Amino acid sequence: MVTSETLSADTTAAQDLGEPKMRATDVSVFYGDKKAIDNVSIDIRTEHVTAFIGPSGCGKSTFLRTLNRMNDTISSARVEGVIELDGEDIYQSGMDVVQLRARVGMVFQKPNPFPKSIYENIAYGPRIHGLAEGKSEMDAIVERSLKRAGLWDEVKDRLDDSGTALSGGQQQRLCIARAIAVDPEVILMDEPCSALDPIATAKIEELIDELRGRYAIVIVTHSMQQAARVSQRTAFFHLGNLVEYGHTSDIFTNPREKRTQDYITGRYG
Template structure:
C-alpha cells in the first residue's frame, strides 16, 4: 500500500501516472505506482539501490523502450495525453521531457555544437544568429556561459566533470523542454560541483517541472519540495519533502530516513 499525504493530487499535473508497472522479462521492477508530478515543484525520488526509482523515472520519456526485455503497463500522461498513444511522437516526447544522466555524456563535438545540435534537428532555429542566441541563453541558464564563452569551439569532453554535467543540462534545456528528468546528476561529482548543480536545480525550478533521482537524502531535502520514497519496486510514501523527512507516516519510510536500512 502507498501512503500519499493530503493535497498531493494536482489537477494541473504536468505528468500523471496511474498503476504503472515495469517488467524486465518476467521480473516486475515497478509495481502499480501512481503519482502526479506538478509543474511548480522539484520532485525527488529516494530509496535504496535497486528499488526502482531510476526505472520509474525512465518511464516518463519512454527511455525503457530502448531496453528490449522491458515492458511498461498502466497509464502515463503528459498534459493529459497518453505518452504511449499512437499520436505521440517519441522523438518529440524526449524533446519535451529532457533527461540528464548520472554520468555526464557530452557529445564528442564542440561546446557550441553540443547545444546547437538539438535545436537544429528539431527545427527551432533557421539561421546561425538564431542558434547563437539559443546557445548563449542555454549556457547562461546552466550557469556555464561565463566559463566557456571564449572557447565555444573547444570539445565538450575537455571540460571538467561538473562543467560537463552543466553542459548536458544546457543541452537538455536548449530544445525548450517542459520537464527535466535528472538521474543522480551529481553522484559522480565533487562537493563543489555538486553544490553548483544544486544551485542550478533551484534556479531552474518553476521554469520546468523537475524530477530528480538521488541517493543522497540531504540532497533531496535541499533541492526538492516533493519527495517519493521507493522500496522494492513500490512507492511507499509520497508527500511534501519537509513532512517526509520530519514526520513520515509509513514505518518503512521512517526506518530509511533514520538509517536503519538502505
C-alpha cells in the same frame, strides 16, 4: 505503502495548483517476467522539484525512465498503466517518441557530452528539431541555454573547444544546457551529482533551484541530504513500490510509513 488516505490528502493540497504537468496512474514495469515497478501513481508538477529516493535497486531510476520512454530501448521491458503529459498518454501508439524526449529531457548519472565543440553540443538538438532559422538565432539559443545552466561566463570565450575537455561539473552543466536548448517542459535527472565533487555538486544544486518553476524537474538521488536541499516533494521507493509521497519536509521529519522512517534514520538501505 501509499494509501487512499495519503493520496486523498495530497490531492486536496494540490487542488489549488491546477493540473500536474505529468501524471502516472497505476504504472507497473516488467523486465521479462520480473516486475520492477508495482502499481505506482504519482503527479509531477512544474511548481516543485520532485526527488525520488530509496535504496539501490528499489526501482526509482526504472520509474524515472518510464517518464520519457527510455525503457523502450530495452527489448524485454514492458510498461502497464497510464503516463500522461498535459493529459496526453505518452504510451499511445501515435506518440512521436523523438518529440516526447524533446519535451521531457534526461540528464544522466555520468556526464555524457557529445564529442563535439561546446557550441555544437548545444546546437545539435535545436538543429535537429528546426528551432533556429539562421546562425544568429542559433547563437542566441546557445547563449541562452548556457546562461540558464550557469555555464556561459566560464565558456563564452572557448565555444569551439571540445565539450569533453571541460571538468566533470562543467560537463554535467553542459548536458543540462543541452537538454534546455530544445525548450523542454520536463527535465529528468538520474543521480546527476553522483560522479561530481562537493563544489560541482553545490553548483548543480544551485542550478536546479534556479530552474525550478521554469521546468518540471524530477531528480533521482541516493543522497537524502540532497533531496532535502533541492526538492519540495519527495517519493520514497522500496522494492518496486511507492511507499510514500508528499512534502519533502514531512517525509524527512514526520513520515507516515514505518519503512520511510526506517530508511531515513539509517536502519536499512
